[in-house]
Amino acid sequence: MPEREMAEAAATTDDGFLGGRLRLxxxxxxxxxxxxxxxxxxxxxxxxxxxxxxxxxxVGTAGLALASRVGGLDLVMAELAPGLAGLAEHNASANGIPARVTVLDVTAGAAAHAAVGLVPDAADIVLMNPPFNDPARHRGSPDAARRTAHVASPTTLECWIHAARRALRSGGTLSLIWRADGLADVLEALRRGFGAIRIVAVHGRLQEPAIRILVQAVKGSRAPLQIGAPLALNGDDGCPTALARAVLAGEQILPAPSIFP
Structure with missing residues (x-):
């Protein structure tokens, strides 16, 4: 193995997701x-x-997990950090998943997106996990890459949703995850151009306040908002719930029927 590749491998781990079916x-x-x-x-x-x-x-986790469940996707993964983009490209290849990886600042204008092939009104699905920690209440990591990935600016959410709205075709779906106490901000950012909003609240335990929200929204729809059954990651005994285990193993989609304890 070349010296540079040995150094890169030493600075990474190889981890299993979806019950080990996806290696990243x-x-x-x-x-x-x-x-x-x-x-x-x-x-x-x-x-x-x-x-x-x-x-x-x-490194491609969400996109590759989705492609592991649904074959035959035309998958494009955009990442700001070249090093992470390189790992996403490696991970797609190593898992046998066709995908194109591009280095892109999501908040850049339409010309920058078009330059890497992301033209307006062409995507069926946009999924995203934007940086969402509030800098006023969250102490950023001293690691610059981790800080960029986790801490939002005041305009992060609005800019990312604007980019998704531009990329999606009419009737296309935006899927995102955000912190639960930012629900009002998400709904405000989706007010222009999106409808059929569907929300799933994610709780550490069901009796505790939600910690995340999973949101789907359809470009151009006028359908009303729906709230799906919540997801509790752990039960009263502190062990993962049956639904959480099934979701994290890639065996259950969300929103899910409320038939799991």
Whole structure:
């Protein structure tokens, strides 16, 4: 193995997701994939042949998890950090998933998006896990990459949703995950151009306040908002619920029937 490749491999780990069916190389330090990306994939509707664009792909966790569930996608993963984009490209190849990875600042204008092939009104699905921690209440990591991936600016949400609205065709679906206490901000950002909003609240335990919201919205729809059955990650005993286990193993989509304890 060349010296540069040995150094890169030493700075990464190889981790299993979806019950080990999806193997991802990711940095030892900095932003690392977790439950949020898998939950986002589970809450993203897609069919074979759909053009799917993931904004802020990182090492490709959400997009590749979605493609593991739904074959035949035209998958594009956009990531700001070249190092993470390189890992996303490796991960797609290593898992045998066709995908195109591009380096892109999601908040850049239409010309920058078009320059990497993301023309307006062309995507069937956009999924994204934007940086969402409030800088006023969250102490940013000293690691620059981790800080960029986690801490939002005052305009982050609005800019990312604007980019999704531009990329999606009429009737296309936006799927995103955000912190639960920012629900009002999400609804305000979706007010122009989106309808058929569907929300799933994610709780650490069902009796505790939600910690995340999973949101789907359809470009150009006038259908009313719906709230799906909530997802509790853990039961009263502190162990993962049956639904959480099924979702994280890639065996259940969201919103899910409320038949799991």
């Amino acid at each position: 190389r990711q940095p030892v330090a900095g932003h690392r994939a977790g439950h949020d990306a898998i939950l986002l994939a589970a809450a993203t509707p897609a069919r074979a042949g759909d053009r799917v664009v993931e904004f802020g792909a990182g």
